[in-house]
Amino acid sequence: MIVWTVANQKGGVGKTTSTVTLGSLLALKGKKVLLVDTDPHASLSYYFGVDSEELSSSLYDVFLAHKNLTADKVLDCLCSTKFDSLFILPATMALATLDRSMGHQGGMGLIIKKALELIEHEFDVAIMDCPPVLGVLMVNALAACQRILVPVQTEFLALKGLDRMMHTLEIMKKSQPRDYTYTIIPTMYDKRTNAALEAYKSLRNTYGELVWNGVIPVDTRFRDASQAQSPLPVYHPRSRGVYAYNSLLNFLLSQEPQV
Numbered sequence: 001m002i003v004w005t006v007a008n009q010k011g012g013v014g015k016t017t018s019t020v021t022l023g024s025l026l027a028l029k030g031k032k033v034l035l036v037d038t039d040p041h042a043s044l045s046y047y048f049g050v051d052s053e054e055l056s057s058s059l060y061d062v063f064l065a066h067k068n069l070t071a072d073k074v075l076d077c078l079c080s081t082k083f084d085s086l087f088i089l090p091a092t093m094a095l096a097t098l099d100r101s102m103g104h105q106g107g108m109g110l111i112i113k114k115a116l117e118l119i120e121h122e123f124d125v126a127i128m129d130c131p132p133v134l135g136v137l138m139v140n141a142l143a144a145c146q147r148i149l150v151p152v153q154t155e156f157l158a159l160k161g162l163d164r165m166m167h168t169l170e171i172m173k174k175s176q177p178r179d180y181t182y183t184i185i186p187t188m189y190d191k192r193t194n195a196a197l198e199a200y201k202s203l204r205n206t207y208g209e210l211v212w213n214g215v216i217p218v219d220t221r222f223r224d225a226s227q228a229q230s231p232l233p234v235y236h237p238r239s240r241g242v243y244a245y246n247s248l249l250n251f252l253l254s255q256e257p258q259v
Helices: 015-028 043-047 059-064 071-076 093-101 108-118 136-144 156-175 194-210 221-227 240-254
Strands: 002-006 033-037 086-089 125-129 147-153 181-187
Touching: 002 015, 002 136, 015 033, 015 043, 015 086, 015 125, 015 147, 015 181, 015 240, 033 043, 033 108, 059 071, 059 093, 059 108, 071 108, 093 136, 108 136, 136 156, 147 156, 156 181, 156 194, 181 194, 181 240
Parallel strands: 002 125, 002 147, 033 086, 033 125, 147 181
Antiparallel strands: none
16 A cells, blocks of 8 residues: 655645545546545545544544554544545544643554554555644654655745745654655646746755646635535546646656556
């Protein structure tokens, strides 16, 4: 199972949109996909009509059972979607208490990694949506993945947030005996504005080959699809946003020949 984590320490840059769109495109290609919602606000879960506050189990229960975790326990926490091959491991507001209640315990940064390893033969790809806060949830998501996808809005305040995220990744690299593979994804790109053009140019100059060579454009249909609780590839499959994410997905899959 290939695991990607979508992360940035700035909100509103397209993390959940990227997770939903890439996951649904993979499902439409016939892959079995797991989307993991690690944000206590549960935007990813709600996108698919999952009200995690009404569920009997969620990602929070995976953390609670981490000492006796089994594949069946993890699978019991999953929710189905309108796609036969796409499932959600939903979030709940209780996740917001983890740093205070369990963050001091040893091994707390590897619980999601352990959970995914238990069910790795059930899925082709897992994609995790992160909160914009460095804590036990983001650490778990980063520790569990092979590739980190960093959506960055093409405006200068978002570039400052990216600097903070890249610093976090450098700290993670020092604490773990492994290399992280990053892909920076320029999002909300509006070619009509000089601000977007200059921000994109700065992004390329600063981070070079870490930046995907395409862009995700501004597309109001993303908002319409979210309101309809339908992924854009289903809601409006010929939109420019879907075309852009398809290009991104093809690039990512070319880097993962085993998918």
